Amino acid sequence: xxxxxxxxxxxxxxxxxxxxxxxxxxxxxxxxxxxxxxxxxxxxxxxxxxxxxxxxxxxxxxxxxxxxxxxxxxxxxxxxxxxxxxxxxxxxxxxxxxxxxxxxxxxxxxxxxxxxxxxxxxxxxxxxxxxxxxxxxxxxxxxxxxxxxxxxxxxxxxxxxxxxxxxxxxxxxxxxxxxxxxxxxxxxxxxxxxxxxxxxxxxxxxxxxxxxxxxxxxxxxxxxxxxxxxxxxxxxxxxxxxxxxxxxxxxxxxxxxxxxxxxxxxxxxxxxxxxxxxxxxxxxxxxx
Amino acid sequence: xxxxxxxxxxxxxxxxxxxxxxxxxxxxxxxxxxxxxxxxxxxxxxxxxxxxxxxxxxxxxxxxxxxxxxxxxxxxxxxxxxxxxxxxxxxxxxxxxxxxxxxxxxxxxxxxxxxxxxxxxxxxxxxxxxxxxxxxxxxxxxxxxxxxxxxxxxxxxxxxxxxxxxxxxxxxxxxxxxxxxxxxxxxxxxxxxxxxxxxxxxxxxxxxxxxxxxxxxxxxxxxxxxxxxxxxxxxxxxxxxxxxxxxxxxxxxxxxxxxxxxxxxxxxxxxxxxxxxxxxxxxxxxxxxxxxxxxxxxxxxxxxxxxxxxxxxxxxxxxxxxxxxxx
Amino acid sequence: xxxxxxxxxxxxxxxxxxxxxxxxxxxxxxxxxxxxxxxxxxxxxxxxxxxxxxxxxxxxxxxxxxxxxxxxxxxxxxxxxxxxxxxxxxxxxxxxxxxxxxxxxxxxxxxxxxxxxxxxxxxxxxxxxxxxxxxxxxxxxxxxxxxxxxxxxxxxxxxxxxxxxxxxxxxxxxxxxxxxxxxxxxxxxxxxxxxxxxxxxxxxxxxxxxxxxxxxxxxxxxxxxxxxxxxxxxxxxxxxxxxxxxxxxxxxxxxxxxxxxxxxxxxxxxxxxxxxxxxxxxxxxxxxxxxxxxxxxxxxxxxxxxxxxxxxxxx
Numbered sequence: 054x055x056x057x058x059x060x061x062x063x064x065x066x067x068x069x070x071x072x073x074x075x076x077x078x079x080x081x082x083x084x085x086x087x088x089x090x091x092x093x094x095x096x097x098x099x100x101x102x103x104x105x106x107x108x109x110x111x112x113x114x115x116x117x118x119x120x121x122x123x124x125x126x127x128x129x130x131x132x133x134x135x136x137x138x139x140x141x142x143x144x145x146x147x148x149x150x151x152x153x154x155x156x157x158x159x160x161x162x163x164x165x166x167x168x169x170x171x172x173x174x175x176x177x178x179x180x181x182x183x184x185x186x187x188x189x190x191x192x193x194x195x196x197x198x199x200x201x202x203x204x205x206x207x208x209x210x211x212x213x214x215x216x217x218x219x220x221x222x223x224x225x226x227x228x229x230x231x232x233x234x235x236x237x238x239x240x241x242x243x244x245x246x247x248x249x250x251x252x253x254x255x256x257x258x259x260x261x262x263x264x265x266x267x268x269x270x271x272x273x274x275x276x277x278x279x280x281x282x283x284x285x286x287x288x289x290x291x292x293x294x295x296x297x298x299x300x301x302x303x304x305x306x307x308x309x310x311x312x313x314x315x316x317x318x319x320x321x322x323x324x325x326x327x328x329x330x331x332x333x334x335x336x337x338x339x340x341x
Numbered sequence: 342x343x344x345x346x347x348x349x350x351x352x353x354x355x356x357x358x359x360x361x362x363x364x365x366x367x368x369x370x371x372x373x374x375x376x377x378x379x380x381x382x383x384x385x386x387x388x389x390x391x392x393x394x395x396x397x398x399x400x401x402x403x404x405x406x407x408x409x410x411x412x413x414x415x416x417x418x419x420x421x422x423x424x425x426x427x428x429x430x431x432x433x434x435x436x437x438x439x440x441x442x443x444x445x446x447x448x449x450x451x452x453x454x455x456x457x458x459x460x461x462x463x464x465x466x467x468x469x470x471x472x473x474x475x476x477x478x479x480x481x482x483x484x485x486x487x488x489x490x491x492x493x494x495x496x497x498x499x500x501x502x503x504x505x506x507x508x509x510x511x512x513x514x515x516x517x518x519x520x521x522x523x524x525x526x527x528x529x530x531x532x533x534x535x536x537x538x539x540x541x542x543x544x545x546x547x548x549x550x551x552x553x554x555x556x557x558x559x560x561x562x563x564x565x566x567x568x569x570x571x572x573x574x575x576x577x578x579x580x581x582x583x584x585x586x587x588x589x590x591x592x593x594x595x596x597x598x599x600x601x602x603x604x605x606x607x608x609x610x611x612x613x614x615x616x617x618x619x620x621x622x623x624x625x626x627x628x629x630x631x632x633x634x635x636x637x638x639x640x641x642x643x644x645x646x647x648x649x650x651x652x653x654x655x656x657x658x659x660x661x662x663x664x665x666x667x668x
Numbered sequence: 669x670x671x672x673x674x675x676x677x678x679x680x681x682x683x684x685x686x687x688x689x690x691x692x693x694x695x696x697x698x699x700x701x702x703x704x705x706x707x708x709x710x711x712x713x714x715x716x717x718x719x720x721x722x723x724x725x726x727x728x729x730x731x732x733x734x735x736x737x738x739x740x741x742x743x744x745x746x747x748x749x750x751x752x753x754x755x756x757x758x759x760x761x762x763x764x765x766x767x768x769x770x771x772x773x774x775x776x777x778x779x780x781x782x783x784x785x786x787x788x789x790x791x792x793x794x795x796x797x798x799x800x801x802x803x804x805x806x807x808x809x810x811x812x813x814x815x816x817x818x819x820x821x822x823x824x825x826x827x828x829x830x831x832x833x834x835x836x837x838x839x840x841x842x843x844x845x846x847x848x849x850x851x852x853x854x855x856x857x858x859x860x861x862x863x864x865x866x867x868x869x870x871x872x873x874x875x876x877x878x879x880x881x882x883x884x885x886x887x888x889x890x891x892x893x894x895x896x897x898x899x900x901x902x903x904x905x906x907x908x909x910x911x912x913x914x915x916x917x918x919x920x921x922x923x924x925x926x927x928x929x930x931x932x933x934x935x936x937x938x939x940x941x942x943x944x945x946x947x948x949x950x951x952x953x954x955x956x957x958x959x960x961x962x963x964x965x966x967x968x969x970x971x972x973x974x975x976x977x978x979x980x981x982x983x
Contacts, residue, residue, distance in 0.1 A: 232765035240779035241752035254769045383849035401773035496938045526710035556922025597854035599883030610854030
């Protein structure tokens with residue numbers, strides 16, 4: 054109950070950033086992800102070879118000075134393919150999560166704000182979606198649609214929507230009880246204004262946490278679908294499809310599976326650590 | 342005099358991101374046996390921190406006791422081991438918290454919660470403890486056959502009675518009651534205050550009552566300490582504080598309360614706000630809000646001086662010309 | 669003086685799993701322009717629900733509300749939005765009544781933006797914000813602060829400023845000072861009184877604190893379990909109370925004076941459930957003077973003295 058020092062002016066995000074910065078592992082994860090984003094953007098300049106350059110004189114080479122992570126069955130440089138693959142992974146992760154947040158968030162906000170029959174109908178629909186295992190849903194959607202980047206994003210997004218709808222609905226239900234919502238009704242604010250100006254900005258924190266953790270899941274799903282041949286098609290490099298095509302050589306050429314797998318693992322790991330860090334930084338209960 | 346609790350020069354600080362918050366500063370306090378002391382102050386005055394300090398419950402980090410002694414029957418609680426302290430806490434000193442809604446475990450019956458607290462401090466069989474718990478319930482005015490009910494089946498006033506029963510279950514010598522009736526309605530508050538003063542007389546327990554309500558203090562206290570920004574600014578008997586008010590802050594508090602018996606058109610509030618405890622003024626902490634501040638007040642923090650039989654005040658201006666004016 | 673607001677047989681029931689909760693049950697009163705009507709009662713007596721029905725935050729189950737002789741019970745859409753300009757509310761909790769992501773400026777400016785005041789001109793609106801801030805005693809430098817940087821008293825001033833932004837004639841104040849420390853509480857009470865004089869405001873002042881209600885009100889309604897049990901001019905209530913509940917309530921207030929010890933009436937038991945209440949007087953179960961009649965017939969509010977109304981079979 055101590056009063057806060059009022060010397061410094063700080064907003065909520067400023068405070069959250071300050072807390073996040075003190076979390077060393079989250080900052081490390083953020084650094085890794087930053088590297089990944091740079092790799093994705095400047096892949097053409099960073100990668101030592103073009104990702105589709107085939108060199109039949111140097112197939113199945115183990116890591117060497119020339120090919121840092123070795124080459125695959127077509128003699129393509131694995132490091133270059135991983136670097137280019139980060140584009141697809143980040144793109145799929147980001148766009149599917151964004152789609153899922155927009156639709157799930159809107160459904161959750163409407164459902165939580167209006168309650169009653171609307172809530173009941175929407176949430177039962179979400180329950181049905183949730184009853185189907187996410188991976189299975191994504192697989193069937195990806196199989197029904199044609200393989201490809203857009204359809205991959207759609208398949209993953211649809212499977213993720215119920216999760217966001219629930220998170221947002223729960224947040225909206227709590228925020229709806231706050232007196233400032235009544236206060237804005239009292240000054241004549243429309244429902245849309247209340248939802249967008251007062252409710253959604255206040256439930257951004259749980260959404261961000263969920264999105265960071267969800268992005269890890271989405272990247273994993275994308276890799277899994279590609280591994281099954283339902284996602285990105287060769288020769289476009291994607292970590293999952295690289296694993297898939299390397300699996301028949303796993304006994305003799307370990308590097309072909311190990312490095313794409315490691316790339317997936319490190320990315321997921323970094324996203325999860327960052328997600329945990331964000332949750333701690335954004336949790337208002339830790340605010341003094 | 343036989344003092345159960347004696348606090349000497351106690352200072353407690355919290356280290357936060359924004360600097361060091363001085364919650365309690367050089368606090369001196371005595372509690373005589375069988376006496377009830379009202380510790381009065383506003384939000385952030387350091388009342389609860391003081392009580393937690395006595396209980397050894399200051400969250401560390403960020404809280405640190407930076408100096409002083411807390412003597413309980415002559416032993417310094419701050420020097421005891423954790424085990425010894427735990428034995429005293431609960432057995433000899435118990436605390437009643439403000440919020441009756443969250444101080445009880447919702448999945449254990451109220452009777453079992455009382456019995457459990459009895460069994461922690463006394464070697465009794467389950468059946469014996471249950472019997473004693475029933476007696477405790479009756480003592481606080483709840484029929485013993487409600488032993489098997491859960492907290493949610495009780496109203497706010499009843500829950501607070503249960504908490505009082507738990508606090509009394511080990512026959513403590515001192516009870517620290519932190520705003521025990523603040524969350525209750527007035528008619529229920531009257532019932533609970535009535536109960537507390539009755540039990541206190543019966544058991545001759547000493548008590549420190551923490552409150553912001555000067556009306557509640559009159560009902561059950563013998564002595565009053567007024568706290569401001571982590572310091573005691575005035576200390577004395579009920580009559581001394583209420584009828585011979587000496588400190589400007591105490592006067593301000595009385596002036597802020599709307600008088601229910603007379604029609605006053607305007608209240609006389611204290612201007613300004615309590616100083617930031619991480620950035621206390623150099624001199625007297627009340628100086629920025631005080632009508633009678635002078636140069637000395639800005640420079641030097643006044644000591645607590647005795648101005649009458651057991652009446653202490655922390656003000657440079659006491660006794661100077663103009664003193665004795667009405668509030 | 670002329671009548672500003674009239675409430676007739678207002679009812680608000682909530683459907684709960686355990687039955688129908690009678691939060692406000694057949695309440696009628698009227699308020700003159702420039703007057704403060706205090707509504708006092710303990711938690712669960714329906715006083716906040718009453719205030720929320722009047723400002724259309726809740727839809728009443730029955731009864732009528734007239735504002736300047738116009739029936740506003742069921743207005744919607746544009747007419748409701750228009751009525752917001754004349755009726756505002758100040759909330760209890762200075763912590764949860766302000767959006768933590770908005771600055772002081774955007775909080776006070778929001779009503780002006782919604783109602784396109786000052787021709788929708790942002791500079792003019794900002795000027796108006798500064799004027800209101802000065803009126804309620806907020807320093808100009810706080811304009812870009814966030815609520816969590818301020819203390820309870822200042823936050824409550826922001827809430828008052830927001831209510832004043834539309835220049836209403838009538839304000840429902842729901843426990844506006846109960847979350848504040850006494851010295852701050854006195855500052856806010858003085859402010860509200862000054863504003864009333866300057867702007868000829870009409871208040872409904874809802875509180876559980878009898879000394880506060882006595883201080884600020886001209887007339888007082890005492891509520892118990894959804895009913896008004898006593899209604900009279902403020903100074904009269906404290907001189908002579910008729911309803912046994914009012915008597916007990918008054919005797920229970922702790923007074924910060926040594927020789928104020930009075931005959932204390934300690935009520936038996938606790939407030940009974942407002943869900944599907946039994947017929948008869950709601951207070952009968954705790955009353956010291958219960959008669960057989962009290963358990964059967966609910967007493968009506970009747971005038972026992974000039975301007976002093978009581979709902980009790982004893983009179």
